[in-house]
Amino acid sequence: MKVLREWTIDAPWGKIAMISWGNEAGSPVLLVHGRQDSAATFEPLLQLLPDTYHYVALDLPGHGRSDPFPTGLAPTRLHFVGALQAAVRHLRWKQFIFVGHSMGCEGGLFFNAVYPHRISKMILLDPGPALTRLQVHDPPEYFASFHQKYYDNYDKFAQKRIYSQQRALEAVMKARGFTEAQARRAPSRNMVQVGEDLYELSWDRRLLCLPPPNYPPSYYYQLFCTPTPTLLIAAKQFQGGYTNGAKKTLKLISDLERTLDSFTVVTVEGGHDVHFTNPERFIKVLCEFLDNKFECQSKL
Known part of the structure; x- marks a missing residue:
């Protein structure tokens, strides 16, 4: 699918980069990537999606x-x-379809709670690992993992790491399990050339210790238990996140699926980046979900 245009918008803290594809007259779809990624990670999925949407x-x-x-x-x-x-x-969208990956899903879920009825459908691509970070409830552990870590490393966050292209590719391949071609595409919007075969990663190093909210699971259940039709694509290989929060996260997802008629979980073979590495494994169910109309009600 061809890119329609790229532009930036002004926010109180600076510029937000935007990019669009498809049909500007079609139903609007907002795509939100995960932590330390960018809009580029949706490109393989977009090649399989119908071009009738915006x-x-x-x-x-x-x-x-x-x-x-x-x-x-x-x-x-x-x-x-x-x-x-x-x-x-x-x-100026009054209502839109939301597609998120990892931490992007988390943002969509909270947006949906703060601004109800703005999201008409939600597609959550392997949100589990990101949602585990909502389960850090022990105060000393929470403080050490986020706030103490942040201030202990405060001076380091401004330091930029410089890589050769090959070294950057090798680092991405090792960290994410990507092929070389995938490793070239995934960080393409995060790499800034600063010299001959010298690149720095543009992402904010403070992303390494973002404090999450740390409310009890029952609070998140009430917050996320909405009638918005939701398709959750779960990778079979549960990877990353806060290990001690995995069971509570899986229970939260299970409770939402059990309670809401319009909340569907589909498990697919693959890892956390399956939307980028193998989107063909779930594209049929995703497209069917996009085209479906729903009447939402609780299963209780």
Whole structure:
């Protein structure tokens, strides 16, 4: 699918980079990537989606070609909801379909709670690992993992790491299990050339310790238990996130699926980046979901 256009919008903290595909007259779809990724990670999926929809992706603050949040206090995972709101306001969408991956799903779920009825359908691509970070409830562990880590490394966040292209590719292949071709595409919006065969990663290094909200699971259940039709694609290989929060996260997802008629979970073979490495494994069910109309009601 051909790119329609690329542009930036103004937010209180700087620029947000936007990119669009498809048919501008079609139903709007907002694509939101995960932590330390960019809009580029949706490109393989977009090649399989119908071009009758209007797809718009943004690089979240501190990712890709978007400016980071201001220096100072630690940015939190909830701050990204403000970036989604800025993008939707700019687009003047009254209602839209939401597609998110990993931490992007988290932002969509909170946006849906804060701005009900704006999202007509949700497609959540392997949100489990990101949602586990909502389950860090022990106060000393929470403080050490996020706030203490942030201030202990405060001076390091401004330091840029320089890579040769080959070294950058090898690092991405090792960390994500990508092929060389995938490793070239995934960070393409995050790599800035600063010299002959010298590149720096543009993403904000503070992303390594974003404090999540840490409320009890029952609170998230009430917050996310909405009638919005939702398709959750779960990777069979549960990878990453906060290991001690995995069971509570899986129970939260199971409870939502059990309670809501319009909440569907489909498990596919693959890892956390299956939407990027093998989107063909779930494209049929995703397209059927896009085209379906729903009457939502609780199963209780």
